[in-house]
Amino acid sequence: MSIGRTGLLAALALTSALTQPAFARTARPAAQKVLPTTSYTLPNGLKVIFHIDRSDPVVAVVLAAHVGSSREVTGRTGFAHMFEHLFFLNSENLGPGGLDKLSARVGGTGANGSTSRDWTVYNQEVPKDALEKMIWAEADKLGFFIKTVTPAVLEKEKQVVKNEKRQSVDNRPYGHARELLDEAMYPAGHPYRWQVIGSMTDLDAAQLADVQDFYRRWYTPNNSTLTIAGDFDPAQAKAWVEKYFGEIARGAPASRPKPQPVALTASKSLAYEDSYAKLPQLSIAWPTVGVADPDAVAIEMLGDLLTEGREAPLTKLLVEDKKLTDRVDIGNWDSEIAGESVLAVRAFPNVTLDQVKAAVDQGLAQFRVDPAALARVKTLREAAIYSQLGDVDGKATTIARYEAQTGDPDFLDTYLTRLRALTPADIDRVFRRYFYQRPTVSVSAVPKGKAALALTGAAMVTPITEPIVQGAEAAIDQNAGRTAYTRSPSKIDRTQEPPFGPTPTVTPPTPWQATAANGIAVSGIEDSELPVVRFTLSVDGGQRLDGGAKPGTATLLARMLTRGTARRTPAELEKALQALGARIDASVDRERLIVSGTTLARNYDTTMALFREILLEPRWDANELALAKAAVTARIADNKSDPQALAARVTNVVSYPQGSLLAQDILGTPESVAALTLNDVQAAYARLSPRTARFRVAGAVTQAQTTAALAPLATAWTTAPTALAALPEAAKPDAARLFFYDVPDAKQSLLMFSTPTVRRGDADYYPLQVANYILGGGGFASRLTQEVREGKGYTYGIRSGQQGWRTEGRWTMSSPVRANVTLEAASLARKIVADYPTTFTAQDLALTKTSLSKARAFQFEQLIDKLDMLALIGDYGLPVNYPLREAAVLDGMTVERIRGLAQRYWPVDRMTFVVVGDAATQMGRLDALGAGKPVAAKPLID
Template identity: 55%
Template sequence: MFQRHLLAGVAACALTAGLFAAAPVLATEAAPAAAGQAVAPTTNLLPHETYQLANGLTVIFNIDRSDPVVAVALTAHVGSARETPGRTGFAHMFEHLFFLDSENLGPGGLDRMSARIGGSGANGFTSNDITVYLQTVPNDALEKMIWAEADKLGYFINTVTDAVLTKEKEVVKNEKRQSVDNRPYGQTGPVIAEALYPADHPYSWSVIGSMADLNAATLDDVKDFYRRWYTPDNASLIISGDFDPAQARVWIEKYFGEIARGPGVPTETPRPSGLTRTKRLMHEDNFAQLPELTLTWPGVERNNPDAAALDVLTAVLTDGKEAPLNEVLIDEQKLTSAVGAGSDNSLLAGEVSISVRAFDGVDLDRVQAALDEGFKRFEAEGVSPEVLTRIKTSAEAGFYGAIESVLGKTQTLAFYDRAGGSIDTDLARLRAVTAEDVMRVYRTYIAGKPHIATSFVPKGKTELALEGSTVAHVVEEPIVQGAEPAVDQRAGDKPYERTASSFDRTVEPPAGPAPVVATPTIWTAALPDGLKVSGIVNAELPLATFQLSIEGGRLFDDPKKPGAAALLARIFDRGTATRTPAELENAFKALGASVSVSAGDERFVISGRTLDRNLAPTLALVEEMLLHPRWDAAELELARAATISDIQDARSQPGAIAGRVFDLVEYGPDHILGGGALGTEASVAALTMDDLKAFQANALVPGLAHFRIVAPSDQAAVTAAMASLGRNWAPRPATVPTWPAPTAPAGSRLYFYDVPDAKQSVIIFGNPALRRTDPDFYAATVMNYRLGGGGFASRLTQQLREGQGYTYGVRSGFSGDERFGDFTLSSSVRSNVTLEASTLARDILRDYGGTFTAEDLDVTRSAMSKSRARSFETAGAKLGVLANIGELGLPADYLAREAAVIDGMTVDQIKALADRYIDTDAMIYVVVGDAATQAERLKALGYGDPVMMNEAVAAADR
C-alpha cells in the first residue's frame, strides 16, 4: 500500500495486514466456537451509523466528543485489483492526481485550504482493494471538507491535462524508486506477487505498477478509469469526531447529492492463487548487505472462516521468546536476530509469509533447514492454552491503540465498509479460535504445501541463495541523463471547463464556531528517591501509556568503546534476576502490556503501554527490569550479534548512510555523537557485561529520571503504583558528561558517499542550530512552516515535487533537545537530476527570507494556530507536553506562550529569523548516490570538488 505522506514510502496498514492486528479481545472469555461457525457480535467497539444517498454514496458517522476535531475519509472501492495487465498502477496514479486540483477549489486548492484551516494535510493510500483519501481538521472546518471531497468526486476530471499527467508520472516514478528500486529488499514484494499468482490474476502485479505501464498511460486512459470507478455508488464518505450528524447530513446532501450514479460495479469473487508447485527464486540485491529468505504460501481471502486461525498461527510461530521458530533460529542456531511472519487476507486471496534476514555470510540453506526444524517442533508441541490467552490479550491492547485517534477510526470504518463484516464479528471469530484450529490451518495451508521461496543476497554472493533457485525477474531502471521529459510548472494553472451544478460551487463554505481547545490538566509529584512524576488523566480508552526517561543516553558512552547505551537497552528487557527472558516476556503479555527500551542521543527511555486495569502489575515488572537485571551472558551474546547485524544492515540503507555522514561531518570523529548510534562492530564486540553494569550503575539513577503517564488512572492511583520504585531505587549522584556543541562550518562544502547504480540520491543539507530550550526555537519553527515544515503548503514541496517532479517528498525543519540542535533539509531525488534538485533546494533556502510575504504569514499563522485543535488528541502528543515541561524545563504555560508567538509574528521577524538561522554559505551538504554519474556534475553547485566520504565513514566505523 502506498501513501502520500512525504518520504513515507511503502506503509503497512495494520487493518489490512490481517485480522489479528485489528481485532481486540475482551477480558471475559466466551465458550469457543468451531472455526467457520457463525459467531454473533458480542459488543460494540466502534459505534457508528450508516446510510445511503439516492445516488448510492454510502455515508458512515462515528461520534467522538473527546477533542474538537473531525477526520474525513473519502473511500473509492477501487484498488490495483480493478486494473488489467498492461494498464497497471492506475489506481495508485489516480490517488496522486486526485490530490492536485479540482474545478472549484482551483489548482492545489485542497492543500492550500488544508493549511488555512489547520488540517493535518490531505493524505491517502492505495491497496489491492481500496483507495482512501483522508484528513483530520478542526471541527469548525467540516463543511469545508465535505465541499472539497465532493468537488474531487464529481468536479475534478476536467483539471487533468497532458501536462498534469506528465508531471505526476514523474512523482509516482520517484515514489517507486524510493520505495522499491533504491532500497534493500525492495523488490521482494513484486517478485513474490509475480510468482505466486498467474499473470492474469489482479494480485500478480504491485499496487504501484510498472514503469512501462506508467509511461504508457494516456489522458484518455485516466479519464476512462475515473468515469468507470469514481462514482458515488462505488464510494463511501466516513466522518469521525466531534460534530452534529444532523447538520452533516444536510451538507452531504447539498454537496454530494447531485453527483450522478455510475454504470454499476461488478461483484468480485474470491480467486485463490492456484499455486501447484514450490518455486525458488533469487536476486542479487544492489543494496542488501545481509541475505534474506522469505517463504510465502497461498492463504485465504479476507472473509474466509480460516482467516482468524491463520493470523493466530503466525503469532504462535514467531511471537515471543518461546515461539518455536525463534527458539531454533535465534537462540539455538544463532542465524538471525528476528523471525517475521504475517497473514495478509485481501478480498480475493491471501498470503502467509515468514521472513528471515540472516546474519552476515549465513547460507540461506541453513536458514531453510532451521525453519524446517522449527516446524517439526511446533508439530510435536502444539499450542498451549497459555499461549493462546497471551496472544488474545495482546490483541486487545493493540486494537485500542489502532482506534486512538479519529483518523484511526475512519480508516477502520473504511476498511470494514469495503471488506464487509465488522470489528465485533472479527473479535468474536478471533476469540473462538482454538488450539485445534491453529494446528488444522497449519496442516491445511503450510505443512508440505507449495510456496514461493525468495533469496535476496548481496551482490556477488549468489552462493548464499537457496540451492535450486532461479534468477528472479526484476526490472532495474538505468540511469540516463535527461531521460525524462521536461515538466511544465504552470500546468495546473491552465483554464478548464467546469462541470455544471445547481449552485455556485466556487464559493467556499464559511467556518463554523471556533473550536474550544482545552489544554490538558497536568499533575506532578516527586517520589522519595527523587524520581519526578507527571501525568494527564485521559479516559478515552482503557489504556495507560507511559515513559520512564533517564537523562544522559549515549552521552554516557565511552568514546573509546561506544555502544554501551544501545547494547544495554537491547538486553534490558531480557529477563530479571528472578525471571527468565521468556518468563518476563510472558508476564507482560499476560497483562496486555508492551514495553520497549531505547537509548537516544540524550536519554535512555523505557516506554510502555498496558491495559489501565493492569497498570500496577505492569509497573512492578518495569521495576524488576530496572533494579534487578538478569545480566544473562547468553542474552548478551544474542544482543551483540543482533547489534552487529544492524550496523551492517544500516550500510545498505541510503537514508541511514546520509544521516551517518552528516553526523560525522557535523560533530567530528572524536565526538560521541559523531559516531554511529549503535557503536562500531569492533566496539560492540569488545563490550563486556561489566561495561554494561557500570553504565547501569552510573547512568540510570532516579535523580536524572522522569516518569510520565497518560491514562484513565488518576494521580493517586499512579503514585500508589509507583510507590515501590520510589522506595527501592536508591539515589546515587550522577552528572551527565559534557560534550561540546558543534559550530557551523566557516564555509559550505559538499560531501558525497558513493552507492553505485543508485536510482535516487539522498540529500541532507543543514547545520548546527537551535536547541529546544533556546528562546527562538519555536519562533524558528513557525518561520520554517512555509519553507519546508508545512507539507504540501511548503515551498520546497511545491517546487521540487509539484513543480518539477524531482522527488516524492522533501522537508526541512529544526530538531533540538536539551543540549544539541540542527536545521536540516532532506529528500530523495531522481538520480539524474541530483544537481538540478540540489541547486533548486539550496536556492529556495537562500532566498526564503527575502521573498517571504504577508500572504505567507497569513497562511502560516492560520495553519499553526488552527492546528492546535489537533495538538493533544493522542496519548503520544500528551506525553510530549509532559516531556517538554518536566524534562526540558519549559514553563508550565509554554503552550500559551507559543500561541502568542504565532499571533504576534510579523513578516520582518520571519525574515530576520531566516537570515539568522539559515545560511546556505555555512552549511553541510551531503549527497548519497551514484558517484560515477553524479559526483562530477555536483561541482556546478559551487562548493568545489565533492569530498568523497566512503573511506572516512569506514575509518570512523572501525
C-alpha cells in the same frame, strides 16, 4: 499492500492488529459495537457512514473508492495509484493545490491517501469548524475533477510516481522481494500478480484519455463511500452531504469481485542479488484466504504463535538456539479476494539461507498449539487495537477500509467475535490446511556478489529497474496544454467555499507533577477515553554512558534491560507481559536512556511491578549479551544500506570533532561492540540515578495509583548522580561544504542539508518551527514540496525541520531525488532556502498562523501526544503552560521576524551538504552547486 502519499508501503493491516478491546474497567457487553456507526445511501448510490466521537473538537472525513490495483488489467497497471496522486492536485472549484491547500488553510493534519489492491482511501482530519468545507471539497473531487487534468499534469505526476518507486523499491534493500513473491504466487491474469505501484512501462504509456476513462468507470457515487467520524451534528452533516454530493450522477454498476484464491501445485524458489542489501534475507509465502474468510483470523493468530515471543517455535530455533538472526517476522496479507502469509528472516552476515530454511522447516514440524500461548496472543491483540483507534482519523479509516473490503462497516465486530471464539483446534486446522508441508514461494535476497548464500536450487533472476540516463526526461511546463474548459453545471454555486463553523474551544491538558522520595520527577495526565495507559521513564545518560572510549555501551544496556530479570528468564518475562497485554521497551538517544511501556488500564499495577523488576533486577546473562551484540552488529551492517542513515552518519562525523562522542555511531562499530563485556554494560547501568530521572504517564490511571506504583523504588533505587561525558557542540563552518557518499548505480540521490541552530529550550526554537512551516515543515503547503515535487517532479517527498536537544539544535532538509537531476534538485532546494528571507510574504504568514493555530485542536489528541508534552516539560525544562506561551508567540510573529530568523539560522553559504548516490555519474556535476568541491565521504565513516 498499500501505497500512500507519505511513502509508507505497508497497508494498515487492520485484522493483524485488532482484537477485543475493553472500553471500560468492567467487561463490555457482547452486543456493544467497538465503533458504533449509522449509515444510509443516497439515491445516486453513495454510501454514507457516521461515527460520533466527542473526545476532541475534531472530525475526520474519509472518501473511499472501491478501486485498487485489482481493477486494472495487464498492460494498464498502476492506474489506481496514479489516480490517487492526481486526485489531490486540482478540481474545478477547489483550484490548483486542491485538498492540500485547503487542509493547510483550515489547520488540518494534512490531506493524505493510500491505494491498495482493493481500495483507494482519501483521508483528512480537521478541526470541527471545517467539516462543511471538507464535505464540499470531497464532493468537488468526486464529481468535478477530471476536466482539470492536463497532459502536463499527468507527465509531472508520472515522474513523482517513478520517484516513489525508486525510493520504495529500486533504491531500498530487499525492495524487489515482494514483487518477485507476487509474480510467482499468482498466475498470469490474476489481479494480485502485479504491484500496486504498477509497471513503469505501463505508466509511461498512459495517455490522458486512459486517465479520463479510469475516472469515469470507477470514481462514481455508487462505487464510493463517505465516512465521517468525530465531534459533529449528524443531522447537519447529513444535510451538507445531500447538498454537495446529491446531484453527482450514478455511474455504471460496479459489482464486488468474487474470491480468487490460489492453489500452488509445487513450491517455487527465486533469488536475486540486491545491490543495497548488506545481509541475506529469506522470504517465504503461503497462499491463504481473503479478509472476510472465517479462517483469516485463525491464520493471523497462527502467525503470532509461530513467531511472537522467545518460546515461539520459529523464534526459539532461529534466534535462541541456532543464532541465525535476531528476529523472525510473519505478516498476513488478507486482501479482498485472496491472501498470503509471508515469513521474513534477515539473517546475520554470511549465514546461508539454506540454514534459515532448514530451521524454519524444523520449527514448523515441532509446532504444537499451546492453549496458554493462544490466550496470551489474544490479549496482545486486545491491547494493539488502541494504536489504530487512538484518533478519529484512525477510527474513520478503519471503518472505511473494512466497508470497502467486505461491504460491512462494522466488520471489526465480526472479526472480534471470531477472535473470541478461536480454539486450539481452529489453529491446528489452519496450520495443517495452509502451512504444514504445503507448497510455498520463496525469495532469497542476497548481497551483491554473494549468490552462494541463496537457497540451493533457487532460480536466479534480475529484477527490472528503470535505467537512469542523464537528460532523459524533458523539462515539464505545468502550463503547457492547459486549455479553458466549461465549468460543469450544478444546482448550487460550488465556486464559493463554505464558511467556517463556530471556532472550537481547545484547552491544553493540565498535568499533575510530584517528586518521589528518591528524587524521581513524576508527572501525569489522566485521560479515561480509552482503557489504556502509556508510560515512560527517562534517565540522563544515553550515549554519554559510552564515555567516548566504548562506543555502543548504552545501546547494549538498553537491549539488555528487557532480556529477562534476575527472577525471570527472557521467555518468562515475555509471557508475563503478554498475559497483561503489555509491552515494555528500552532505547537510548544522545542524552538519555528511555524505558517505555503500554498496558491495559486494568493491568497497570501488575505491569508496573514488572517495570520495577526490569529496572532494579537486570538479568546480566552472558548468552543474552551475545545475542544482543549479534543483533546490534547486524543493525550496523543494515544501516550501511540505508541512504538516510548514511547521510545522517556522514553529517555527524563531519559536524563534530574527530573521535568525539557524537562523531561516533550510537550503535558503535562491529569491533567496539565485539569488545564490550558484561562489566562494561553493568558499569553503565550503575551510573543511572533516580535524581536525574523523570517518570511520566498518560491514560486511564490516577496520580494516586502512579504514586503507589513508584513507592517501592524509594528505597530500592538510590544511586547518586555521577558526572557524565560532555557532549560536544557541532561546528559552525565558515563556508559551505559538500560531502558525497558513493552508492554505485543508485537510482536516486539522497540530499541532506543541515546547519546548527538552537537548543529545544531556547527562546528562538519555537519561532524557528513557525518560520519553517512554509519553507519545508508544512507538507504540501511548503515551498520545497510545491517547487521540487509538484513543480518539477524531481522527488516523491522533501521536507525540512528543527531538531532540538538540551545542548544544541539542528535544522535539516532531506529528500531522495531522481539520480539524473541530483544537481538540479540540489540547486533548486538551495535557492529556495537562500531566497526565503526575501520571499516570505504576508500571505505566507497568514497561512502559517491560521494553520498552526487551528491545528491546536489535534495537539493532544492521542496519549503519545500527552506524553510528548510531559517530555518537553520534564526533559527540556519547558514551563507547564508552554502551549499557551507558544500560542502567544505565534500570534505575535511578523514577516520581519521570520525573515530575520531565516537569514540568521539558515545560511546556505555556511551549510553542510551531504549527498548519497552514484558518484560516477553525479559527484562531478555537483561542482556547480556552489558548496565547494565534493569530498568523498565513504572513507570518513567506513
